[in-house]
Amino acid sequence: MADPQDRVDKMIHELKEHGFRVTPQRLAVLKILAASHGHPSVEMIFERIKPDFPTTSLATIYKTVNLLKDLREVVELDFSGESNRYDGNKPYPHPHLNCTKCKSIVDADVDGLTELAQHLAKKTGYQILTHRLDFFGICPRCQETQ
Amino acid sequence: MADPQDRVDKMIHELKEHGFRVTPQRLAVLKILAASHGHPSVEMIFERIKPDFPTTSLATIYKTVNLLKDLREVVELDFSGESNRYDGNKPYPHPHLNCTKCKSIVDADVDGLTELAQHLAKKTGYQILTHRLDFFGICPRCQETQ
């Protein structure tokens, strides 16, 4: 896990670099994404920001998250049927363990994926830009409580 | 690639086994899924069925695909923002190469995933039920035509 403060600084830098303003709303959003505790959804970010910025609109969170995604400072984990989740702490493809009961998402420790992608690119002729590996199951805590 | 006819037979068997009827509409859908040329979406299945069964409703395709998914005879590849895609030819988790330009999806040849999942389960305490590996990029054909 990267230092959240470093990630905040990097994100601020990227915003400025590309001529985007660092507004209080954006700062609040990117601080949460920099830590990405639990890989929050837009809705979760929204709830955590409400106390500090009660007037902030959901659309603003969506726009900020997508802006950071376009700047490649946030990884989007999209799910059809439920809300997308975001990781701004490790802004590059990496595998995840998803609990289908409590909907928790944690980083999984698997390596060699990038090399695998390169090998596959050479073999198939595809120009591979990114990848995604997800494991779905029941987390230890949810197994206890049945 | 499994023999599509074998897959058709297996799907019919599973439907009967669980007390579901094999109706003309279901048969038409599962025949397409058994081959799964291009990993069709519900909409694509719908279009291919129209000539033979002009009155079939989209909802019927959705219901049939989900029924086969519940019977574990079809793998669903869900994408937020665009339509889900289905593979009834290899009804178990396997990696895919996705072209972000032409939206084509082909099976990728990568093995060791199941073993990796087992290893991860042991290491993390998760009860892993399934997984998904996708590579995203530009297919050779789309690279040619820029």
Added chain:
DNA sequence: TTCTCAAGAAAGAATGATTATCCCTTCACT
């Protein structure tokens, strides 16, 4: 310091894939 205007934020409408609901039809079994 005031002015100006493009970027950003807020609010709500629109979108679109999927699911739910309703009602009619079909079929297996008596």
Added chain:
DNA sequence: AGTGAAGGGATAATCATTCTTTCTTGAGAA
């Protein structure tokens, strides 16, 4: 033939996300 559950067709509802509109802000220019 009669009956009841399962299936199909049509349409409405759902809900995350995006779009549109309008209002606000703030970094330079003068």
